Amino acid sequence: MLLGLWFTVGLLLDAWAHNNVPRLESFFTPWHAVFYSGFAATAGWIAWTVRDGLRDGRLDVRTVPVGYASSAVAVVGFALAGGGDLAWHTAFGIEQNINILFSPTHIGLAATMLVIVGTPVRAMWADRSLASAPGLRRLLPALVSACLCATLVLLFLQYANALALTAGDVTVGMSRFDEGFTARLVGSMALTNLLLMVTLLTLARRWRLPPGTATLLYLTTGALSAAVTGLRNMALVVAFVLSGVVVDVLARVLRPAPDRLTRYRAFAGLAALVTWSVYLATARLVAGAAGGGVVELYTGAPVVQAGLAVLLAVLLVPSRESAPPDQDQPRVELGEHG
DSSP states (O other), X not given: OHHHXXXXXXXXXXXXXXXXXXXXXXXXXXXXXXXXXXXXXXXXXXXXXXXXXXXXXXXXXXXXXXXXXXXXXXXXXXXXXXXXXXXXXXXXOOOOGGGGGTOHHHHHHHHHHHHHHTHHHHHHHXXXXXXXXXXXXXHHHHHHHHHHHHHXXXXXXXXXXXXXXXXXXXXXXXXXXXXXXXXXXXXXXHHHHHHHHHHHHHHXXXXXXXXXXXXXXXXXXXXXXXXXXXXXXXXXXXXXXXHHHHHHHHHHHHOOBTTBHHHHHHHHHHHHHHHHHHHXXXXXXXXXXXXXXXXXXXXXXXXXXXXXXXXXXXXXXXXXXXXXXXXXXOOOOTTOOO
């Protein structure tokens, strides 16, 4: 978990540099040093973990811990993509701004890094000895892993990241000044919303969400968004993290799970509604009422996000699922029939 965090922080530093350091013309930077040293440390740990599965230079997946075989392959892929990235920069220079997201070597790095960083959540998901409500401390490696994966995906979709906008940007988008920009804003809200909700709802399919899950997710994605904008959007990021606290309260009250279908879907809708209502309200408070604003946009946009979240919940759990074995024991609890 800590190695994955080191790895991802290095990526965030590099993303900040590409977006905020002018005339960045060298592959050999302090940010790359943090990033690639994080990879080296993570790769070393994975190699140590799968050492018993190596036979004559080949990987015997039958003796490798669950979730680690694909990570071992991804480590090799990442190393190849890293070498390719050096060659790419030597030939074409250092990318700036949106170009960084479409470099073939960067896409290769992102794909393999996603597999590597997702190792803990895959391993714990497959561990059937793990209870459905293990608590925050026991589940923390999986939660951090899932949040880092979401952050990595959002980084490579930052051109549609609603959190990378400033409060002023949002109020302009909510006005009639530029319908094209308004479409970009609400589209960014939809994509960001779906990424957040798919992370929370997927985790809720396997475990009861422990306190702090949403806050951790909103904190990691918010940190990324602050990094790529040079901290120019801090008001929205802070409000966003606080809305994560409210989403955690909703999870505590509703306890969404596949065997509580109504609560699972209600949690999805309410979580999205709260998140984007706070987002728009904060933008309005910080930037003021300059430029007016379209009441239908302010009131309808959060409702649209809530509807998308409910639809996602329906797709993830189309029908009521049986409780996991550890929940099948008779118990007496109030309010568990929703």
